[in-house]
Amino acid sequence: MASKLPKSPLEHSAGGAGAAAESPGAPPRGLLRWLLTTNHKEIGTLYLVFSLSMFFIGGIFALVVRLELFQPGLQFVEPEFFNQMTTLHGLIMVFAAVMPAFTGLANWMIPLQIGAPDMALPRLNNFSFWLLPVAFTLLLATLLMPGGGPNFGWTFYAPLSTTYAPPSTTFFILGMHLAGISSILGAINIIATILNLRAPGMRMMDMPLFVWTWLITAFLLIAVMPVLAGVITMMLLDINFGTSFFNAAGGGDPVLFQHLFWFFGHPEVYIMILPAFGIVSAIIPTFARKPLFGYASMVYATASIAILSFLVWAHHMFVVGLPLVAELFFMYTTMLIAVPTGVKVFNWITTLFQGSISFETPMLFALAFVVLFTIGGFSGLMLAIAPADFQYHDTYFVVAHFHYVLVPGAIFSIMAAVYYWLPKWTGHYPSERLGRWHFWLSVIGVNLTFFPMHFSGLAGMPRRIPDYALQFADFNLVSSLGAFLFGFSQLLFVVVIVKCVRGGEKAPAKAWEGAQDLEWSVPSPAPLHTFETPPHVTPQPHP
Amino acid sequence: MSPVQRTVSRTLLVLVAMFAFAFALVPLYDVFCRVTGLNGKVDTTAQALVHEGVDESRYVTVQLVTRSGAGLPWRLEVEQRQLRMHPGQTVEVGFTFVNQGAAEQWGRAVPSVTPSQANRHLRKLSCFCFEEQRLAAGERLALPLVFQLDRDLPAEIHTVTLVYTLYPVASGEIARRAPEAQGGEA
Numbered sequence: 001m002a003s004k005l006p007k008s009p010l011e012h013s014a015g016g017a018g019a020a021a022e023s024p025g026a027p028p029r030g031l032l033r034w035l036l037t038t039n040h041k042e043i044g045t046l047y048l049v050f051s052l053s054m055f056f057i058g059g060i061f062a063l064v065v066r067l068e069l070f071q072p073g074l075q076f077v078e079p080e081f082f083n084q085m086t087t088l089h090g091l092i093m094v095f096a097a098v099m100p101a102f103t104g105l106a107n108w109m110i111p112l113q114i115g116a117p118d119m120a121l122p123r124l125n126n127f128s129f130w131l132l133p134v135a136f137t138l139l140l141a142t143l144l145m146p147g148g149g150p151n152f153g154w155t156f157y158a159p160l161s162t163t164y165a166p167p168s169t170t171f172f173i174l175g176m177h178l179a180g181i182s183s184i185l186g187a188i189n190i191i192a193t194i195l196n197l198r199a200p201g202m203r204m205m206d207m208p209l210f211v212w213t214w215l216i217t218a219f220l221l222i223a224v225m226p227v228l229a230g231v232i233t234m235m236l237l238d239i240n241f242g243t244s245f246f247n248a249a250g251g252g253d254p255v256l257f258q259h260l261f262w263f264f265g266h267p268e269v270y271i272m273i274l275p276a277f278g279i280v281s282a283i284i285p286t287f288a289r290k291p292l293f294g295y296a297s298m299v300y301a302t303a304s305i306a307i308l309s310f311l312v313w314a315h316h317m318f319v320v321g322l323p324l325v326a327e328l329f330f331m332y333t334t335m336l337i338a339v340p341t342g343v344k345v346f347n348w349i350t351t352l353f354q355g356s357i358s359f360e361t362p363m364l365f366a367l368a369f370v371v372l373f374t375i376g377g378f379s380g381l382m383l384a385i386a387p388a389d390f391q392y393h394d395t396y397f398v399v400a401h402f403h404y405v406l407v408p409g410a411i412f413s414i415m416a417a418v419y420y421w422l423p424k425w426t427g428h429y430p431s432e433r434l435g436r437w438h439f440w441l442s443v444i445g446v447n448l449t450f451f452p453m454h455f456s457g458l459a460g461m462p463r464r465i466p467d468y469a470l471q472f473a474d475f476n477l478v479s480s481l482g483a484f485l486f487g488f489s490q491l492l493f494v495v496v497i498v499k500c501v502r503g504g505e506k507a508p509a510k511a512w513e514g515a516q517d518l519e520w521s522v523p524s525p526a527p528l529h530t531f532e533t534p535p536h537v538t539p540q541p542h543p
Numbered sequence: 544m545s546p547v548q549r550t551v552s553r554t555l556l557v558l559v560a561m562f563a564f565a566f567a568l569v570p571l572y573d574v575f576c577r578v579t580g581l582n583g584k585v586d587t588t589a590q591a592l593v594h595e596g597v598d599e600s601r602y603v604t605v606q607l608v609t610r611s612g613a614g615l616p617w618r619l620e621v622e623q624r625q626l627r628m629h630p631g632q633t634v635e636v637g638f639t640f641v642n643q644g645a646a647e648q649w650g651r652a653v654p655s656v657t658p659s660q661a662n663r664h665l666r667k668l669s670c671f672c673f674e675e676q677r678l679a680a681g682e683r684l685a686l687p688l689v690f691q692l693d694r695d696l697p698a699e700i701h702t703v704t705l706v707y708t709l710y711p712v713a714s715g716e717i718a719r720r721a722p723e724a725q726g727g728e729a
Contacts, residue, residue: 120547163613184558192550222557230565242713245569248653249612249710256572260565323579323659 038122047104058092066483082466083151090154112519115199120192128185135178142168158246187221213278262313276413287363288355289514301340334384361435365416376404397457423507427525441489448482616644642678
């Protein structure tokens with residue numbers, strides 16, 4: 001995740017052959033090398049570095065929000081700016097931090113885990129990464145434009161985002177289009193790689209779960225990113241070309257926007273969590289020194305979650321005035337998702353059962369994931385109850401719920417993955433002492449921030465408002481303190497990564513004693529080119 | 544075609560299909576709402592009177608709400624804000640459009656029904672909402688709403704709210720449909 005990261009693999013592969021650098025096939029040096037690279041490891045690193053920097057930008061926006069909410073009343077920012085901060089925090093974290101981080105991990109690890117020399121479409125891979133900086137420069141530039149940036153929430157409901165939107169909304173739409181195209185191209189590449197480039201002898205049901213979950217995620221991306229593209233295109237037409245897709249005055253319907261958005265939005269939620277399931281399913285068996293319990297059921301559970309994700313979108317819209325039949329349908333389908341998710345949690349716990357567990361940093365993050373993600377899942381079940389949702393809707397309870405599944409869910413899994421695979425990327429173990437500090441500060445910070453939001457939400461504190469009633473003051477004070485603790489402890493993460501890139505305890509090819517997958521058969525750090533002759537995989541029966 | 548090319552072209556096909564599907568959902572949603580009567584979408588064509596006996600065993604309260612939308616300096620007055628009627632009964636209510644602005648303008652009242660289940664049981668024989676109106680500055684225009692609630696209206700519905708929201712209509716839109724719209728008021 002640090003800027004210098006893949007330098008070592010390059011040096012490793014060049015192996016002191018200075019003359020090779022002048023030969024025609026040598027990679028360009030300096031900035032051009034990064035601009036033109038088609039190597040899956042370098043592009044993976046680019047994705048991860050980009051994601052980490054966006055994580056800090058989105059984090060700063062979150063801290064502006066928490067600073068304003070530190071005490072009741074308006075202290076630091078204008079309400080208009082507060083709205084832009086909540087909106088951009090959400091957009092940046094979803095589209096620029098979490099999604100690119102998973103794509104970066106996919107780029108690095110999928111070819112290594114299936115024994116492929118590279119991604120199937122390396123040049124497309126380069127293009128899909130370089131779209132991202134352009135997309136988010138456009139998006140962030142809106143903050144400097146007259147009327148400010150997007151201020152309508154990350155869900156950009158029409159007509160807030162059309163009739164009443166700031167003039168910069170067109171830039172927001174173009175930025176989102178580019179980010180969407182980038183995700184789509186990345187997904188096509190991942191599907192093409194997994195379906196065609198597996199090492200001889202590796203059947204689908206021999207693939208590591210990270211590969212499986214990413215394959216399913218990529219199909220979700222292919223299915224729903226075009227719908228998002230369609231929705232924002234309709235917004236663009238409504239704003240600039242006088243159409244009335246979402247404008248009641250011209251025969252359109254604002255509720256249609258919500259249906260279309262959440263038809264994209266709910267699968268999008270799973271796009272951000274399925275790869276996390278894959279990561280945790282790799283880390284827990286490694287540190288429990290037992291094969292994963294119920295491999296096949298993990299695959300089927302992931303697929304069922306993906307399919308169900310298309311049938312639950314209107315649970316975000318229980319209060320728009322759905323007919324009773326629809327409320328019931330979406331309530332039941334939503335609750336049904338708890339079944340495959342429960343299967344997963346059960347499998348992880350059963351994998352731990354009677355294992356010889358050790359608690360290295362990646363394992364700590366993975367275990368925190370299981371516990372805290374499950375808490376987020378339970379509050380999700382509460383929200384799924386349609387009549388109860390009339391009370392919870394648009395309160396901090398919802399904020400608590402989705403931050404529990406996204407921060408100690410998706411983001412902890414990404415951190416676990418970074419700690420787990422850093423030895424493979426850099427050839428050095430990350431500092432265990434600093435890693436533990438990072439873990440404990442993060443886990444305390446996250447819970448201090450988001451746990452009190454359950455209570456303020458149940459007591460009726462509405463979300464996305466810069467001020468609140470005095471009764472919520474204590475909960476918000478704790479949340480803000482926790483947020484600053486969590487935010488600043490992420491600087492430790494950067495320190496760990498930079499130190500690990502520069503040096504540290506040397507890691508062998510198989511960096512973790514219990515690790516089984518194919519990536520641990522190549523040297524650490526992984527040379528720039530791996531598996532140029534495909535390995536032969538002998539299928540191992542799953543227990 | 545190599546296997547990779549085959550995979551890519553298939554995913555591209557799905558991609559294009561899903562993009563088209565998003566746009567197809569717009570008319571589909573509209574049709575779905577009209578067929579099922581969900582979302583309070585109302586048919587904007589006149590329906591025939593049904594001579595069925597009046598169900599005198601129960602009353603339904605009908606609330607009439609009018610709202611002015613943005614960009615149209617009009618007011619829509621209704622002679623009765625609330626009335627009680629039997630299912631099967633035909634009722635006429637007078638509405639008056641008032642242009643409070645200083646210019647002649649086209650406008651339209653967009654109807655909506657709550658609860659949406661009542662929608663399928665509402666029969667409008669005549670409504671100002673079927674067509675656009677043109678009002679000169681300061682003009683007042685009285686128009687009727689004639690409607691029935693049929694006898695199959697579910698028994699648990701005791702109150703039906705009809706909402707009319709005024710919206711401006713661009714004159715270009717009228718010009719395109721000039722032949723039919725000339726009639727003005729229905």
